[in-house]
Amino acid sequence: MAEQQEKNLILRSITKRFGDVEAVQDVTLEVRGGEFFTLLGPSGCGKTTLLRMIAGLEIPDNGQVLLGGDDITNLPATKRQVNTVFQSYALFPHLTIFENVAFGLRSRKVANDEVGKRVYRRLEMLGIQEMAQRKPHQLSGGQKQRVALARALVNEPDVLLLDEPMSALDAKLRGQVQVELKRLQRKLGKTFILVTHDQAEALVCSDRVAVMRRGKVIQYGTPEEVYDIPVNRFVAEFLGAANLLTYQVAEGGVQTPVGFLKLDRDAPKPEGTLAIRPEWIRISEEEPPVNGVRATVRETIYRGTNFDVWFDPGPIRVRTSSYKHFHPGDQAWLKLAPEELVVLDD
């Protein structure tokens, strides 16, 4: 892998205001060279604004953008070794696919035969070389997206920015493209920064994820870290499903609406919230030795690969792939293992 040669991107205390609205508030992040980094958050959380400041399409009001140690905060987009795949793809409708991809090379006056070589190499890599002489309106959504990727990658950017590139694709294609994108990034060893509101996409693609909300980064880490140990309710609920239980500290554990539970560490506050993922809860016939909750089935929802079973008290949602069918009124023991219970900050 070429990771060592790739440059780190550092965002230092970035703030951006639009009128009275602080779109991005004091964001500090470090994206390592060669990693697939994702900015994840609901719409309006400032993730696209942050991406545009890395691209040079917006200038921050405060803070610095450093690429490979150089301050590029005020450098215009035209002077940055950073290219973008836009949400709308923004292909040039009057140019052929070849000329679309060649655009960045031509505007920098790269020699003609060199342009041809590099463009075709990228078109072949993305499997769209047959499209070279077509116009964008003759292409499907998936093909347009490949063209947009090729058009950015042909310039050998230090950082490739992807602004919700899958939002125009249908669900099936999206899943396929996520995996392809991840493979492409591994193969090239380049820094990719993806903006998305789709948590599944973030988990599939990223080496590290930053979860954003209202202009701030709430948590960042590997997909496993943010999924397994969410810091607060927002992260717990935004990434996947979570059962949230309020607690009060009691002797040897905590008291919750579903009963007394032991934790694998001391709760930091006298009262707060616990989270546990539905797929981490075990259902059993016998009472488990620790943290067993006697529960009654409220309803069952079939989801294809698994069932979501809602239990009282709580309600507690349990995701199970068991073939055993649960019917409303059935009784079972639930095991909320101490090591699976996450104590949230809020």
Next chain:
Amino acid sequence: MRRMHPVITSLALATMFFLYLPLAGVAVFSVNSARYGFVFQEFTFHWYAKLFTNQVVLEAAWNTLLLAMVSTIAATVIGTILAIGLARFPWGKKLETVLDVILHIPVVTPDIILAAALVVAFGLLQYVSSLFEPGMVNMILGHITFEISFVTLVVRSRLVAIGRDVEEAARDLFASNWYLLRHVILPLLLPGIVAGAMLAFTLSLDDFVISFFTFGPSSQTLPIYIFGAVRRGVTPEIHALSTLVILITVILVVGTERLTRKK
């Protein structure tokens, strides 16, 4: 398509009929060999031929074309620059509304008001230079004045349709301002620019009021000639001339329509 009610269809056809009847009449009488009266005698191109030997008409035709071409080129260039400036410069909400109103005023102002204003303005400018004596220069300036708004409106709507995405993509791909203008904006804008120019050309060709208030002894245009000639009595030559003007206008309007509709 849904089928129209027969009453609506016949009403529409009747409207079309009454709208185009006078024009059709003019065209019919332009190829009628009878000089007077409303009886069709014989098909002839005699009046057209006569037209092309009439020095006064030919000179007026040349003046009309010169006026239309020069004013259109100038108005198109200025109007396009204005449209880009209006659509892309960060004016702010309030100022943008004001500019929008200013842009629309010349479109809705009656020609006669603009013409009168031009007479006053040129009257003052005559003290500065004799260039502003009534004549071709004044006519060209007058036509540019009312054409700019039309060009700007057409080009700006095209610019809005293109959107900013492609411009940002071009910047992201290292395009300088000039490269962006030359390779992205102008090619995408071209249908709008041509449509605007054709509209301006048509308006100039047909204009009577502003030309009438600003023309000089040697810069008579076809509309002014026709106006003068009709006062002496309508002749088949006038019919022939009118038919030609209508024909050119129709061609230009259809061309404009095609260009603006094309994606």
